[in-house]
Amino acid sequence: MVTRDRxxxxxxxxxxxxxxxxxxxxxxxxxxLGTDAALTRFANSEIxxxxxxxxxxxxxxxxAGRRVGVAxxxxxxxxxxxxLAAGAAALAGVQPELEEPVVLAEPGPxxxxxxxxxxxxxEASPELRAEVAAAVIGAAGEAGVLAFGSxxxxxxxxxxxxxxxxxxxxxxxxxxxxxxxxxxxxEAGYGEALAVDASTIDGAAVxxxxxxxxxxxxxxxxxxPGTYPVVLEPYAVVDLLDMLGTLGFSALAVEEGRSFYEPGxxxxxxxxxxxxxxxxxxxxxxxxxxxxxxxQRVQLIDRGVCAGVVYDLATAxxxxxxSTGHGLPAPNTFGPVxxxxxxxxxxxxxxxxxxxxxxxxxVTRFNYTNPxxxxxxxxxxxxxxxxxxxxRGEIVAPVHNLRFTQGYLDALAAVDAVGRERRLLxxxxxxxxxxxxxxxxxxxTGATGR
Amino acid sequence: MDHVTERALQVAALxxxxxxxxxxxxxxxxxITVRTGTVAGASRREDEGFGVRVLxxxxxxxxxxxxxxxxxxERVADLAVRIARASARAxxxxxxxxxxxxxRGRYETPVAVDPFSVPVETxxxxxxxxxxxxxxxxxxxxxxxxxxxxxxxxxxxxxxGSDIEQVITSTGAAIxxxxxxxxxxQRRSHPDSDGGVRGGGYEVVRGHALQxxxxxxxxxxxxxxxxxQCPPGRRTIVLDPSQLxxxxxxxxxxxxxxxxxxxxxxxxxxxxxxxxxxxxxxFRYGSPLIDIVADATAPGGLGTFGxxxxxxxxxSVPLVREGIFVGYLTSRETAPRIDRQSGGxxxxxxxxxxxxxxxxxxxxxxxxxxxxxxxxxxxxxxLYLVQNRSWSIDDRRLNFQFAxxxxxxxxxxxxxxxxxxxxxxxxxxxxxxxxxxxxxxxSYAMFGTPNCGKxxxxxxxxxxxxxxxxxxxDVQVGVGRW
Numbered sequence: 042m043v044t045r046d047r048x049x050x051x052x053x054x055x056x057x058x059x060x061x062x063x064x065x066x067x068x069x070x071x072x073x074l075g076t077d078a079a080l081t082r083f084a085n086s087e088i089x090x091x092x093x094x095x096x097x098x099x100x101x102x103x104x105a106g107r108r109v110g111v112a113x114x115x116x117x118x119x120x121x122x123x124x125l126a127a128g129a130a131a132l133a134g135v136q137p138e139l140e141e142p143v144v145l146a147e148p149g150p151x152x153x154x155x156x157x158x159x160x161x162x163x164e165a166s167p168e169l170r171a172e173v174a175a176a177v178i179g180a181a182g183e184a185g186v187l188a189f190g191s192x193x194x195x196x197x198x199x200x201x202x203x204x205x206x207x208x209x210x211x212x213x214x215x216x217x218x219x220x221x222x223x224x225x226x227x228e229a230g231y232g233e234a235l236a237v238d239a240s241t242i243d244g245a246a247v248x249x250x251x252x253x254x255x256x257x258x259x260x261x262x263x264x265x266p267g268t269y270p271v272v273l274e275p276y277a278v279v280d281l282l283d284m285l286g287t288l289g290f291s292a293l294a295v296e297e298g299r300s301f302y303e304p305g306x307x308x309x310x311x312x313x314x315x316x317x318x319x320x321x322x323x324x325x326x327x328x329x330x331x332x333x334x335x336x337q338r339v340q341l342i343d344r345g346v347c348a349g350v351v352y353d354l355a356t357a358x359x360x361x362x363x364s365t366g367h368g369l370p371a372p373n374t375f376g377p378v379x380x381x382x383x384x385x386x387x388x389x390x391x392x393x394x395x396x397x398x399x400x401x402x403x404v405t406r407f408n409y410t411n412p413x414x415x416x417x418x419x420x421x422x423x424x425x426x427x428x429x430x431x432x433r434g435e436i437v438a439p440v441h442n443l444r445f446t447q448g449y450l451d452a453l454a455a456v457d458a459v460g461r462e463r464r465l466l467x468x469x470x471x472x473x474x475x476x477x478x479x480x481x482x483x484x485x486t487g488a489t490g491r
Numbered sequence: 492m493d494h495v496t497e498r499a500l501q502v503a504a505l506x507x508x509x510x511x512x513x514x515x516x517x518x519x520x521x522x523i524t525v526r527t528g529t530v531a532g533a534s535r536r537e538d539e540g541f542g543v544r545v546l547x548x549x550x551x552x553x554x555x556x557x558x559x560x561x562x563x564x565e566r567v568a569d570l571a572v573r574i575a576r577a578s579a580r581a582x583x584x585x586x587x588x589x590x591x592x593x594x595r596g597r598y599e600t601p602v603a604v605d606p607f608s609v610p611v612e613t614x615x616x617x618x619x620x621x622x623x624x625x626x627x628x629x630x631x632x633x634x635x636x637x638x639x640x641x642x643x644x645x646x647x648x649x650x651x652g653s654d655i656e657q658v659i660t661s662t663g664a665a666i667x668x669x670x671x672x673x674x675x676x677q678r679r680s681h682p683d684s685d686g687g688v689r690g691g692g693y694e695v696v697r698g699h700a701l702q703x704x705x706x707x708x709x710x711x712x713x714x715x716x717x718x719x720q721c722p723p724g725r726r727t728i729v730l731d732p733s734q735l736x737x738x739x740x741x742x743x744x745x746x747x748x749x750x751x752x753x754x755x756x757x758x759x760x761x762x763x764x765x766x767x768x769x770x771x772x773x774f775r776y777g778s779p780l781i782d783i784v785a786d787a788t789a790p791g792g793l794g795t796f797g798x799x800x801x802x803x804x805x806x807s808v809p810l811v812r813e814g815i816f817v818g819y820l821t822s823r824e825t826a827p828r829i830d831r832q833s834g835g836x837x838x839x840x841x842x843x844x845x846x847x848x849x850x851x852x853x854x855x856x857x858x859x860x861x862x863x864x865x866x867x868x869x870x871x872x873x874l875y876l877v878q879n880r881s882w883s884i885d886d887r888r889l890n891f892q893f894a895x896x897x898x899x900x901x902x903x904x905x906x907x908x909x910x911x912x913x914x915x916x917x918x919x920x921x922x923x924x925x926x927x928x929x930x931x932x933x934s935y936a937m938f939g940t941p942n943c944g945k946x947x948x949x950x951x952x953x954x955x956x957x958x959x960x961x962x963x964x965d966v967q968v969g970v971g972r973w
Contacts, residue, residue: 078948080947080948081577081578082755082758082947084753084754084755084756084757084758085583085584085753085754085755086583087582087583087584088550088577088578088580088582089551089578089582089755090551090553090578090755090845090947091550091551091552091553091574091575091577091578092553092554092555092574092844092845092948093553093554093555093570093571093574094554094555094556094843094844094948095555095556095557095558096538096540096556096557096843097557098536098538098557100536109530109533110533110534110535111532111533111534111535112534112535112536112537113534113535113536113537113538114536114537114538115537115538115539115540115557116537116539128535129535131611132533132534132535132611133533135610135611135612135615136530136533136611136615137530137615137619139529139530140529166577167573167574167577167578168577170577171577171578171580175580187754189754189755189757189758190758191758191759191947193947193948219758219759219947220758221757221758223754223757227762297632297633297669297671298632298633298671298676299632299633299669299671299676301674371532371534372522372524372531372532372533372534373532374524374526374531374532374635408761408885408886409883409884409885409886410883411881411882411883412881413880413881413892413894413912413914413971414676414912414973415676416671416674416675416676417674419971419973421881421883421892421894421914421970421971422883423883423884423885423886423890425761425885425886426886442885442886442890444883444885444890444892444916446892446914446970446971446972447971448972484971484972486892486916486970486971487890487892487916487967487970488890489885489887489889489890489918
């Protein structure tokens with residue numbers, strides 16, 4: 042739902058802009074972040090936590106010439122807004138002048154997005170969440186394992202108004218079901234569903250997916266460290282895109298010399314293409330960023346070659362470009378991020394992905410990954426909740442979780458097959474639509490054992 | 492007791508709850524970032540609200556709101572009860588709480604210099620001076636100098652008469668020098684890589700002496716660009732406190748959280764290898780030199796308070812004693828399941844989150860004997876690893892891998908040349924059992940982790956770790972292909 046001027050959040054924003062102007066701002070920007078969120082959590086096949094939250098926070102970027110101060114508050118009555126404006130003005134007043142002028146967004150057309158909001162999610166009740174949890178628990182019970190997980194239903198509002206005339210407000214919804222099923226010996230399997238519309242999430246199906254993996258994970262064998270071909274399920278592929286989005290595809294990372302990104306540099310195999318597109322209804326659509334700039338589709342990797350990075354207003358101004366609509370709320374020292382990544386589907390079925398492996402590993406997901414060498418995108422982490430040995434194209438046994446220390450760029454360069462099915466999943470930066478991939482060589486550097 | 496709290500407790504009682512508590516929280520947060528000589532961000536954030544937690548038919552319900560009105564208190568308390576009743580539909584084990592006595596009182600973090608009374612110009616000037624000192628010393632690609640102050644005013648009242656008020660303050664600053672050459676990017680930071688945040692006021696920032704340390708870390712960042720890669724092998728390592736604190740955090744603090752053991756974090760943070768049978772059997776977690784406590788009373792810690800967020804008084808709980816696993820971080824709900832009383836480790840990230848078991852200050856106690864320098868002098872061949880750069884551990888907290896910003900070769904008891912990109916990996920109890928020296932109190936210092944993530948919806952906690960440095964034998968270093 043995108044509105045230009047009637048959202049109640051924009052009414053508050055207008056008042057705050059007026060207060061900023063009265064306090065001497067030469068420019069000002071108000072960002073309103075609202076959430077109406079609920080989450081039901083279950084463990085050992087029973088609900089153990091059930092929470093709801095409603096919050097609305099106003100943030101004012103107060104610009105006085107080349108001085109900037111940002112203040113935020115949840116106190117939105119007259120006194121609270123006056124204090125907020127005064128606080129931001131006071132902060133700005135004591136700053137040294139910036140070398141560059143502050144650029145706020147100018148009003149412009151926003152992309153027409155659809156499919157970002159659902160009444161079923163916005164109005165989801167605790168009873169509905171309990172029913173979905175019960176469906177997961179039921180599926181786990183039928184397989185003889187226990188269910189652990191959460192089901193969240195969130196409605197998030199972003200409203201942006203600035204002194205140049207930008208007025209935009211949007212509420213989007215997300216429903217996410219996460220499930221791990223575990224058996225008596227610690228065997229575990231994962232399943233997840235993410236959707237704008239909570240009513241499309243099938244708790245029993247997610248439960249069966251996770252329970253099936255858990256059952257197949259019984260009696261794991263130990264696989265020693267080494268370099269193996271792998272098939273990465275979509276849950277694991279999300280981590281690749283997330284990590285590379287943070288480390289490399291941000292204009293700030295490029296500007297500071299800490300990114301691997303160079304225009305035209307080949308970093309992946311020919312069959313790998315990725316992009317960021319918040320307007321695609323196959324993802325989680327949003328129309329504009331936290332600076333009020335319309336979202337643009339940005340090709341990140343085009344058939345294996347670096348094609349672009351995302352910009353916010355500040356990085357775009359320094360690079361002599363236009364923002365791509367990937368700004369975060371001020372003050373943003375993190376830089377712009379791609380929060381709606383897609384990876385192109387291939388043509389391989391799941392069987393064909395596995396068939397290409399003589400001796401290798403099927404990885405469901407990764408755990409606690411972290412860059413060891415950010416510029417080379419070398420990352421360490423563990424496999425989790427469903428790691429299987431593949432021999433001659435067949436899954437032959439579960440294996441104990443493995444540690445890897447792997448260059449993610451090297452992995453993309455070694456992708457030799459991409460799955461034809463894609464999943465919408467949650468990542469650290471936002472959401473991703475990704476297929477499974479096969480990687481010819483993956484460095485496992487340790488095993489846990491039990 | 493304010494009107495909102497009073498009304499919420501009344502409504503909860505009228506709806507048939509067996510227990511209810513109400514927390515009101517107001518938070519003030521101030522941050523300044525100087526990036527490569529420019530003030531990249533100066534912000535002040537304030538929020539407030541309340542959360543209502545109820546027990547109905549043995550099931551929890553929680554709801555919260557930022558609107559501090561009596562009408563909203565009624566709506567939120569009502570919603571919390573409705574949520575609890577929905578939870579009861581899929582619950583097999585009714586919640587039972589320990590019998591903590593009624594608590595009343597007030598606690599305030601000791602603060603020598605109120606960080607919110609120090610002029611912003613002074614804070615900006617301090618950061619700019621440190622930032623300039625880094626850039627003047629060496630050719631750096633970019634620098635970061637950060638400041639953060641945080642204060643929470645919070646009240647806790649429950650249906651049995653507890654009434655607690657606390658004011659918690661933390662402050663920190665840190666500097667980071669980044670050098671880049673081709674594919675190589677090296678970073679050095681001071682005083683740690685987590686923002687240098689401690690419990691206390693602006694005296695914390697002054698104590699870090701940022702400007703004085705700036706040239707050293709700038710020079711080291713550049714020197715690391717041409718240092719040799721850390722070679723693979725099995726080595727003796729000496730961990731500086733600036734790395735050891737995170738080793739304690741990941742491989743002792745998290746696995747000792749009893750909610751993880753009982754599976755309630757399985758779907759997000761994971762479980763724990765420290766299962767309850769290991770408590771009963773006296774599991775050997777580490778060598779006899781290892782004493783680890785969760786101490787919510789430790790001065791200067793980010794996990795220091797008067798009461799936790801379910802009204803349990805701050806205390807020091809032994810987790811590992813002379814290498815033997817002896818205790819957990821617990822709550823009023825989990826402690827009775829191992830026949831204990833809560834150790835007071837329930838903490839919530841603000842008014843809109845339910846309390847979870849979190850670390851307080853999980854500290855590795857110093858050992859009388861050798862100083863850290865004497866341990867290095869006592870090491871014939873090894874690596875001295877300083878300042879965390881990267882961390883990873885599996886979902887049971889067994890298989891870990893860390894990277895540090897810098898390593899120094901130790902040859903015949905002396906620190907030698909730098910090595911870059913040092914990493915080490917191991918299995919938690921094997922690693923801690925390989926410890927043959929823990930430094931004495933001369934290098935014992937408090938560190939802070941102001942970003943410890945856990946829970947769904949996600950919560951960030953401020954936790955503390957004090958330690959002095961230690962030596963470990965036969966550890967795999969230099970992991971992976973470089």
